[in-house]
Amino acid sequence: MAARVLGRAGRLAAVVRSSAVRLQLRLHGSAGLRFGSQASFFPPLGDAMLPSGSFNNHVALITGGGTGLGRAMTATLSQLGAQCIIASRKLDILQRTAEEISSQTGNKVHAVQCDVRDPQAVSQCVDQMEALTGLPDVIINNAAGNFVCPSERLSPNAWKTITDIVLNGTAFVTLELGKRLIQNQKGASFLAITTIYAESGSGFVVPSASAKAGVEALYKSLAAEWGRYGHRFNIIQPGPIRTKGAFSRLDPTGAFEKATIDRIPTGRLGTPAEIANLAAYVSSNYASWMSGAVIRFDGGEYVSLAGEFNELRSVTPDQWKILEAMIRNTKGS
Numbered sequence: 001m002a003a004r005v006l007g008r009a010g011r012l013a014a015v016v017r018s019s020a021v022r023l024q025l026r027l028h029g030s031a032g033l034r035f036g037s038q039a040s041f042f043p044p045l046g047d048a049m050l051p052s053g054s055f056n057n058h059v060a061l062i063t064g065g066g067t068g069l070g071r072a073m074t075a076t077l078s079q080l081g082a083q084c085i086i087a088s089r090k091l092d093i094l095q096r097t098a099e100e101i102s103s104q105t106g107n108k109v110h111a112v113q114c115d116v117r118d119p120q121a122v123s124q125c126v127d128q129m130e131a132l133t134g135l136p137d138v139i140i141n142n143a144a145g146n147f148v149c150p151s152e153r154l155s156p157n158a159w160k161t162i163t164d165i166v167l168n169g170t171a172f173v174t175l176e177l178g179k180r181l182i183q184n185q186k187g188a189s190f191l192a193i194t195t196i197y198a199e200s201g202s203g204f205v206v207p208s209a210s211a212k213a214g215v216e217a218l219y220k221s222l223a224a225e226w227g228r229y230g231h232r233f234n235i236i237q238p239g240p241i242r243t244k245g246a247f248s249r250l251d252p253t254g255a256f257e258k259a260t261i262d263r264i265p266t267g268r269l270g271t272p273a274e275i276a277n278l279a280a281y282v283s284s285n286y287a288s289w290m291s292g293a294v295i296r297f298d299g300g301e302y303v304s305l306a307g308e309f310n311e312l313r314s315v316t317p318d319q320w321k322i323l324e325a326m327i328r329n330t331k332g333s
């Protein structure tokens with residue numbers, strides 16, 4: 001009897017061992033379920049989510065509003081009734097965007113040239129804004145600079161360029177507006193666009209990771225300090241959303257796009273319209289109790305990268321039967 005049981009266990013172990021070898025081969029050969037087909041469960045919606053007129057009589061400043069995500073946020077706020085000011089270095093691009101959005105929404109978008117690295121230019125930009133629209137109700141710090149680069153190849157000026165745009169630029173805009181708003185006893189919503197790796201850090205984008213982490217510390221600190229002046233401070237951490245500015249500097253050949261999508265549990269990149277809806281909500285009076293929030297908006301990419309067992313997604317149901325048998329077979333050992 002005991003010999004029969006031992007014989008059966010031995011045969012099971014042999015089956016399990018040979019299946020395990022096959023399983024290992026298949027996993028290393030990257031067979032199994034491909035991740036990504038689930039995108040059809042999560043279709044992006046493009047229309048504005050808030051009721052029309054949500055930003056009537058509101059003024060919004062969006063840095064880097066001429067392109068990419070900043071442009072999409074400007075379009076949504078403008079559609080919802082805001083008068084927008086977009087500010088960055090390239091006046092021709094700003095003017096083109098401003099005209100296009102104004103003509104679509106019927107609400108004025110103003111283009112103001114400003115390099116956020118220069119505190120004097122920021123002060124002049126705010127002067128110009130005060131003359132055009134008065135002080136803003138909504139400030140979105142969205143301007144940024146970035147490129148992938150091994151850290152040993154970074155020059156001091158490369159480091160300075162990125163940290164000046166991202167951290168110092170955000171601080172100059174926030175402090176200049178904050179001081180004037182406080183003086184005028186006017187409340188406002190401040191929003192900073194950071195990134196998921198502001199929290200984890202990331203190789204190959206180290207100046208950006210360091211500066212974005214600084215922006216998060218700045219906004220969380222001011223959320224605590226300046227609530228008494230009527231100011232809210234929030235942060236959105238986007239995952240990958242295709243824009244020319246980001247993708248041309250972070251994946252110039254396109255070689256990493258598929259792998260990026262494969263690790264996102266919702267199976268796709270985000271869209272500019274989706275983040276524009278979130279930014280509009282956070283900046284609106286519907287979110288008047290939201291301050292100090294850090295909102296990760298990445299289709300699940302961050303947790304997907306973080307969990308050390310998440311690679312087991314590629315194990316098929318048949319393979320699970322084998323793994324389970326192997327694990328159960330350890331009982332008593």
Ligand SMILES: CCCCC/C=C\C/C=C\C/C=C\C=C\C(=O)SCCNC(=O)CCNC(=O)[C@H](O)C(C)(C)COP(=O)(O)OP(=O)(O)OC[C@H]1O[C@@H](n2cnc3c(N)ncnc32)[C@H](O)[C@@H]1OP(=O)(O)O
Pocket residue numbers: 144145146147148149153154155156157158159161162195208239240241245246247249250251256257260
């Ligand atoms: C595994 C891959 C995954 C792929 C996923 C794909 C996409 C996205 C996923 C997630 C994204 C997450 C976060 C995204 C964050 C972003 O911020 S994206 C937004 C990017 N947009 C921009 O950067 C727009 C603005 N950028 C610029 O204007 C320029 O690129 C720049 C930032 C360089 C600033 O321009 P400028 O002020 O004219 O600077 P210079 O050209 O004078 O350069 C200053 C110094 O920097 C050195 N430098 C420039 N480029 C590089 C480089 N590629 N590598 C190394 N060094 C560089 C330059 O040489 C100067 O230094 P020196 O004077 O020579 O010492």
Ligand SMILES: NC(=O)C1=CN([C@@H]2O[C@H](COP(=O)(O)OP(=O)(O)OC[C@H]3O[C@@H](n4cnc5c(N)ncnc54)[C@H](OP(=O)(O)O)[C@@H]3O)[C@@H](O)[C@H]2O)C=CC1
Pocket residue numbers: 063064065066067068069070087088089090091093114115116117141142143144145165169193194195196237238239240241242243244245246247
């Ligand atoms: N797209 C993505 O996948 C992700 C983007 N993000 C963040 O989203 C935001 C928007 O990025 P995205 O739209 O993709 O990229 P873009 O390159 O289109 O946007 C960056 C903007 O910043 C402006 N800018 C750069 N340097 C300066 C400066 N010195 N002074 C003023 N403005 C400046 C640029 O305008 P100009 O050249 O005219 O100055 C541009 O409009 C950034 O904060 C980025 O870090 C975060 C995670 C993912």
